[in-house]
Amino acid sequence: MKYQSQSVAKLYFIAAIGLFVGQILFGLVMGLQYVVGDFLFPEIPFNVARMVHTNLLIVWLLFGFMGSAYYLVPEEAERELVAPWLAKLMFWIFLAAGAATIVGYLLLSYSDLAKLTQDDLLPTMGREFLEQPTITKLGIVVVALAFLFSIGMTILKGRKTVVNLVLLIGLTGLAVFFLFSFYNPENLVLDKYYWWWVVHLWVEGVWELILGSILAFILIKTTGVDREVIEKWLYVIIAMTLITGLIGTGHHYYWIGTPAFWQWWGSIFSAMEPIPFFMMTIFAFNMVNRRRRNHPNKAAVLWALGTAVMAFLGAGVWGFLHTLAPVNYYTHGTQITAAHGHMAFYGAYVMIVLAMISYAMPMLRGRRAANSPRSQVLEMWSFWLMTVSMVFITLFLTGAGILQTYLQRYSDQPLDFMTVQDKISLFYWLRELAGAVFLIGLVIYVVSFFAGTDEPEVAEKVEVDA
């Protein structure tokens, strides 16, 4: 760690991992509810478990992004963070607001939560993924503004690098597009139209810039390849991301009442969305192959390469699977979507945050560059357990989705929704099994932080140019 103020990242990373564990537990609960419908009813109904599972994901990824930014920006800007006390204060506010919201979901009925938080003053609740009470949303805006102030001022006062600027654009976009969560028009078409400006333009737009810049940072640090080379790739990747991702929003506008040209725009541009992800894969492997140093933190490099592959598969390939309008006509809202959602979020965003944590945490905990071999071995085991089980979750959900699409919408005698759900329950059981393996991987991941803490780290082997 080069700058003292980078240490605020540690708080954010610890909170992120804690919430990650919560997210997975609720995922397992609702995975079981798919096949044992009244499991934990009425304490935790399915809709609540789902809300907690998805909201926790978003919140812990935000913690992860913020932590990453607090670690990365000072190092890139070559100066201490502006107002680190603000970063600490915002951490506690964000954590308290997040925890209170989850407790509200669990203890109150959703309508009572709406009443308690005075949702009728500025109604924003009741929409998928944006279920948070209005007051929580306002809290998120305050936290985001303070965060952008700290990060933005540090960048302005310090050295400006492409990595920093791309990250700043991504984070600013994240904050700006979140504002559309306050726009809640009566017209359902308009409501959905702008709802996607938060949901889609986050995950298939500005978040990809955050992903790209964090990946570039880790690669610069671990491979020793010239910054110029890495920055050039970053430019090309983000340009392609923006061209395909922004207009690619159209793949959500096929059937919600928007004009028909969106079926063409959405299909063509989103069919191209895998390209920047594929570039990212080539980029990561290329840089690691051209490395000038063998960084002792093997686990971090593994996560970085892993995210480049899994993001391409999950976001790119599984997205393409159902993005063309004629295909989506049949697959819309089936388990195919769930399969894509799981692997894309894991591959692109979970793994990049874990890569950053893996890279930064040893330094944040006082080591020179890496954890002890024992800790790294455990971490790499957790990488493989989580990644392989996520592949299986995705495959089982894809199987379920194909069968569901056929039985419910394509066959000569289409069956009703619940009958089909019964027929595909075997896939749900298998998915739950894979989910349990994922949890084992996650437990090992947490354990890796406490293993071999008193053992020395491996020394770096410097590679000599032939």
Place this chain on the structure above:
Amino acid sequence: MTEKNRQPPGDLAIWIFICAELGVFAVFFAAYAFTRAQHVELFNRYQQTLNSNYALINTLALITSSYFVVRAVAAIRDDHQRSCARWLGAAIAMGGVFLVVKSMEYHHHFSAGVTLSTNTFYMFYLSLTFFHFMHVLMGMVILAAVALKARRGGYSASAYTGVETGASYWHMVDLVWIILFPLVYVMR
């Protein structure tokens, strides 16, 4: 290997970008072709409402601009920085001609009440040409950045990858129009 005969010219990254861009246009053109095959009459009827004279002027403007760009690369290879910047300026000006003429065309159609939802032909016409329009704009920005650097003496006969990079992108923009023009305006 000397800079002069290195393949591909310019930066490798721009070629990856160019390939990706050509991929998008290729899909767009293929979609146009397949849809046209199903609605030949509709496409032929509304194609006649397009002003192919304007499009011809634009084709000439872009081809000329590409020639100017070639001259700019030749100039910097001979270490003529000022002249390189001037040829690039001329290419940007021809890009400007394209934008003005294209805007006149759009004005004509929009004032006739044409939108993306009017019919399938206009949907394709407006989408394809507008997407290309944005690329001309982006190409001009890239050329302008290169021209400014050239004027400040940022390139020389031994280091001119940037000029070739910008030139490669601009030729791509030109190439797409050379396919787009016959496909949308002329072919019947």
